[in-house]
Amino acid sequence: MAQINENYLKLQAGYLFPEIGRRVAAYQKNHPEAKIIRMGIGDVIKPLVPSVIKAFHEGVDEMSKTESFRGYGPEQGYDFLRNAIVEHDYQTRGVNLHSDEIFISDGSKCDSGNILEIFGPDNKVAIQDPAYPVYVDSTVMGGRTGNIQDNGFYQGIRYMPCTATNQFMPEIPTGKVDIIFLCYPNNPTGTTASKDELKKWVEYALKNKAIILFDAAYEAFISEKDVPHSIYEIEGARKVAIEFRSFSKTAGFTGTRCAFTVVPKELMGYTSEGKAYSVHALWYRRQTTKFNQVSYPVQKAAAAIYTPEGRKETREIIEYYMENARIMRESFTELGFEVFGGINAPYVWINSGTGMKSWDLFDKILDEAHVVGTPGSGFGPSGEGYFRFSAFASRENVLEAMNRIRNLSL
Amino acid sequence: MAQINENYLKLQAGYLFPEIGRRVAAYQKNHPEAKIIRMGIGDVIKPLVPSVIKAFHEGVDEMSKTESFRGYGPEQGYDFLRNAIVEHDYQTRGVNLHSDEIFISDGSKCDSGNILEIFGPDNKVAIQDPAYPVYVDSTVMGGRTGNIQDNGFYQGIRYMPCTATNQFMPEIPTGKVDIIFLCYPNNPTGTTASKDELKKWVEYALKNKAIILFDAAYEAFISEKDVPHSIYEIEGARKVAIEFRSFSKTAGFTGTRCAFTVVPKELMGYTSEGKAYSVHALWYRRQTTKFNQVSYPVQKAAAAIYTPEGRKETREIIEYYMENARIMRESFTELGFEVFGGINAPYVWINSGTGMKSWDLFDKILDEAHVVGTPGSGFGPSGEGYFRFSAFASRENVLEAMNRIRNLSL
16 A cells, blocks of 8 residues: 655645636636736746847857757856856855755755755744745655644644744744754745844854854845855854855846855765764765756856846846836835835845735725735734845836735725 | 654665666776767657757747746646647547646656655555666655565565566456556666556556556557557546656657646545545645746747657657667677667567576676666566667667677677
């Protein structure tokens, strides 16, 4: 009898975004005349930039000729892309990585979901609350939790509440924690961590032989000078941190698929008897056994992001989205909301201040303004009362949405 | 203290293909003048066909304009591709699938490696021996085995020897087996299973509530009329089988990355208490949590394989490779080798008949003929004495390699 992984039965029925989709579809069906503006799921709307398109076409052309055709590629991705990453994303910020420490992949969702596989079942996992749902769900799937409780928390996960009370910066755990998910600039709250704050986490991890899984998918949206772009800007982080980066939001690759994960060679995990092993070697083994690299033309397209034109073109798009964020920030502030994020991240995190619950606000805004956001409680219990708006929309839609919301009675 | 997944420590040091690469690189370094012909790893050499290239470019162009840009795609892949698969790969052979049962992915390696994740740890896994190494390695990584033994077998796996003695068709297990990997047309032996033989496996699985993981990555190379292309040609298979298919070899997508997995809605797995759950729902949850679909232009390119021109063009390439296989079959037969495969699969599986071990033959052929094949023992202990040659090479190289080998003293 083939037995299923019963941990999956602990998962809550719906992933957040399909549930939003279901509610919006039902509303649209009953109100076919409503012109719904979608600012819920963080999906980009601007096309790939010209230099990326040019390189993408060139990659396809190479695949059409025997002499330039590419079959299976290098196991961690092509050097031309890994070298560009090392040079432009890290060396420019004083961080020295070797290109062998970069693993090209088809998405940070995949990598941050799969990474727990190389760690043992008994690790205590700490997760910010609210957070990108993949961290919790993959922890549950891997059997590292008990059941979900009435308060919305799974037994066994160390939740780290991030609310206005602590400026969305969780406290350093007092007890034993082995694996720590941190996301900065943060999804969903749009907030950042200073170098001093990250330093505390690196120190904690060094002291406790813990590992930080640092999700920096929104790094490109940082506008303030002192905000760290990489965990490796903190001394000692190479010994304790894995970093996830993505081209999805940075360069509009949500439908093109390319990302990367950094696993420094010094990073060690331990056997139950305390013997140290290279985490890089484990991830290399995992990826070479269960993954087969990213499409060659896609890697070629991604490398074009790092050319002078590519950098300029993607920068303009990021600025476009961040101007949306600015407009949203101002509109909600005028309306009397508490407003966070939107300065170093493409998300604005709001609280009506009226005590209204997230899904109630979702339904109200959908019903009265025909605008879709994301209920904060969908990212975890501590998101209750909050609401996320994504800046990935056209200017026209952002202005129209803000106009409609301005007329809401809250 | 972050603990590693100690099951990884049970894995043997090197994945087969990197080890081949290492030996070839070392040989080339010491013999820079040697013109080495590579027929080891099963990687294609022919470029993508014109209709695929055309669709690929069109997909890229769509990504360059706001009105046709695509962000996150549908969770199981685009309908245009899933519908083409259902129509051309299945309906033409009398198999009715719903497009909802197709999950587009970036590779069969990924899917066949990840699939065990949705099953419990206590399942007994049966694997053909020899086999594609991913089945064994992912079973080990998931903690379903003990250590490897001196005879090359991991404790806990039910190995099913496939040798000339049983015509490479394993016997139906006598004891309890829950999950069964079957690969036909077989990699590495190039042999096939008849409908009657597959029927026995489906009956076994139905009777024992077991699940068959059927790898049909080489289905397009079948030339004989009565050989089944899909496990679903067998009555009842929808209740017990998952099927993996790939465009890697069929259409030269090893560096382009697109494949699919079929999970019928009737397929059930069980809790430890015997309650039935939909395996489709589990895989859907796994894929939507830890995967984010295949690049849109790649899916568009893959769909072009199913157009009349695409079918004609890819068929010509398959015939080119299969003519290579025919030449290899004849050459080795003339040399007095036992020869298998190469009629319905792009692999020729040979045995020198001299009792020479696989790696010794590998070294001899590399040293004396400068030709690289794959030692059969690399696919499992029962592959010892055998050797695999891949038909994915240029005609010129195949003829030259056969000429050189003809002069070997064996």
